[in-house]
Amino acid sequence: MSELYKDSTASTPERVEDLLSRMTIEEKVGQLFQQMIAPGPGGTVSEGDPVFGLPPTRGLIEDKQISHFNVLGAPDTTREFAQWINSLQEIAENTRLGIPVSISSDPRHAFTDNPAAALMTRTFSQWPETLGLAAIGDEDITEEFGDIARREYIAVGIRTALHPQIDLATEARWARGNGTFGEDATLTARMGCAYVRGFQGTGKFGEGFGTTSVSAMAKHFPGGGPQLDGEDPHFEYGREQVYPGGMFDLHLEPFKAIIAEGTRQMMPYYGMPIGTEWEEVGFGFNKGILTDLLRNRLGFEGIICTDWGLISDVEIMGQPFPARAWGVEHLSEKERALKIIEAGADQFGGETRTDLILELVAEGALTEDRIDASVRRLLTEKFELGLFDDKRYVDLDEAERIVGSEEFRAKGLAAQRASITVLKNSEGAAHLPLAGDQQVKLFVEGGNAEAYAAYATIVDSAEDADVVLVRAKTPFEERGPGFEAFFHAGSLEFTDEERERILALCVAKPVIMDIYLERPAIITPFAEGTEEAPGASAIVANYGASDEALADVLFGASAPKGRLPFDLPRSIAAVVEANSDTPFDTKDPVYRFGHGLSL
Structure with a gap:
């Protein structure tokens, strides 16, 4: 039988169905996981990272059949960065079906250096945080930033952006407010859509979604801003999202806009809604949120990937780091995995527990048809991005020419000034x-x-x-x-x-x-x-x-x-x-939204 999935002249649906028909259940289940990895010394393939509890990369690809990875850190040079990702692709190409890896990243172009939120990559051009893009308020500049970041990502082999973050910063104490576009829903929607156009190449700088795109994963659905006391749900004390002002629907407005703009992927947040119509469990476990609201009411047809680490307890930097299984802490790891799948998620972020899904299938608790539905979405993205064809590997010389070019650095510096x-x-x-x-x-x-x-x-x-x-x-x-x-x-x-x-x-x-x-x-x-x-x-x-x-x-x-x-x-x-879910709710602010003097 001819391998239709390798034929670049065939349609994407034909290629997906052909590949799906050839995959073992183990190869299918591997697609449902996206784990963090880091480069080894000098851009080599890592043998593991004890600081963040990361296993050897080769085993994830060859043994667990995982082909989606979130990059932590960066090699010292652009050439090493590109060569490292090429090495990952080479390992993947030599597996039974040769399914290419998809590399994702948190933001890398600004000043924040938090391995759970954003990472500085010193060889890339440097821009203000998204708050700075919002301060400028110019959609063209935001789209141009997205275009430049897209070109730098693609040059080294990154094809999925784990951003934009379009939460509304309505709770001023929240630690993740720096990654947002501020507290105004209308401004956030405008900037978020321009950001997606730049990354996905669907605006004035691109040719439409395809082989020259970076797939954008918007987050954190249905809006991560209204945290109780401003605490962050990476940690147990911050697990509750509250809506004392009754503003749940306002936080959906940027997501509605970005879905209409065509964002390809969506990440639900860790938090659990308190005092609403929705089940009081973390959003990644929440069928009402992911299926009834996001899929059915808002019409989102793309990939849903959970936030990182909902199933397994780990140790990071020598400290215990429990799974963010808020509201379902009492469930076993296998029960948590099933609840996530049944909620409507396609992919588990920051996990490698393929064994749990294989057990659920063997027990009859989960059907292969349900797995196929998610794998179709994930494979479609790989084909659309050209990863099965001429976009699997990157050109090292071209990467050095593009990344951090004088033109891109000048644009970033101009945006810093303007913001x-x-x-x-x-x-x-x-x-x-x-x-x-x-x-x-x-x-x-x-x-x-x-x-x-x-x-x-x-x-x-x-x-x-x-x-x-x-x-x-x-x-x-x-x-x-x-x-x-x-x-x-x-x-x-x-x-x-x-x-x-x-x-x-x-x-x-x-x-x-x-x-x-x-x-x-x-x-x-x-x-x-x-x-x-x-x-x-x-x-x-x-x-x-x-x-x-x-x-x-x-x-x-x-x-x-x-x-x-x-x-x-x-x-x-x-x-x-102030109400944590309500914008512009603090009494008599010193300076109001939109304030800024000219010189």
Whole structure:
């Protein structure tokens, strides 16, 4: 019998059905899993990673028949990155059916470095966080970012984006707010759709979904923002999502838009809905959410992949990390797996327990027809992306030419500049823009002073300065140890010691305060001040911006265009009193959504 699935002239449905007919149950079940992997030294195939509990990669492909992988970390060079993924494809090509691997990634182009949310890849172009794209508010720039990121991903062999994150950041304390487009549903929908067009090549930069696309997995359905007390559901204490304002449907609005835009994949969140019509179990286990709502009511026909680690307890960074089986902790691992499949998911994120599914089939609890339905979706994606044909391997020289090119880095730097948001600009020595040509003696705290030397005379102490620049970050409560420490959650207020230290600087010298807004920081003392402590002379916000980008804005070489993508609350008490599911609900915010001054 001819191998029709290898014939590039045949239609995708024909190729899928031909391949499906040849697959053993073990090969089918392997498709239902997407595990994390990391490169070995020098971009070699890893023999395992004890820090994150990752098994040897070769065994996952050859023994468990897994062909979907989420990349952790990155080799030191673009060439090693591309060669590593080519090596994975070579291992896969030598399996019985030669099914290619599909490589996915969390965001890699901004400044966050949290292995559970986003990763810096230093050879890629660098852009502001998605909050910064929202601050610019320009769909064309967001789509262009998606296009450039798409080209860099494809150059090294990444074909699925585990993003965009289109949750609404309605709970200011939530650790994942930095990956969103803010708290406004309309802005989030516009930016999310532009983002998908860029990655999937379905807008002005592409040719439609196909061999030059990166498949976008939108998350976290049905909206991960309304966390009880702002705690994150990676951890048991953050498992509850609550809707005191009755705003469940508002959080669906960006998902409705992105489904209409054609996003190919969807990831439900860890959290469990409390006090709604839906079953009080995690969204990945929730048939009402995945089948009744997402599939039937909203009409989503693409791939549903759970968030990572819903079945098995593991150890990460030397610490126990229980499965995020919220609401179904009492179920066995096999029962959890069955509930996920019955809920309507196609794929288990961050798991390798193929044995559980094989046991369910052998026992008659799960039919092969049900497995086939999900495998069809997953194989279709591989064929549509060209992975069975000329897109299996990447060209190493081409990867080096494309990734981090001068043009792409310049575009990223321009976006960093544009996203900067001027919140306050008083008259006086620190009035923006500052005079260049070395006219200002500048002391820089918290940044690379050399980046400002082209414009100002850099001094070594605040006492010797005309103006002091303080680069600060949104406060957070220390969590940990280990993996938990990556999540910046809890209070948004500066400690008493840090607040008084900065205010004392403001008394002594004109201060420009730049703050990295990964969440809506409480900056009331610096924005308003008192007669005794006048606060900062100027305040600007960034969402991931280098010192080079900030210097160009502060000294007038580039115009900032940013507008706040969320309210900045007046106090932590106002945050605690607000409804976690309701946007713009904190009392009397210091600066409102959309605020931003021109220079």
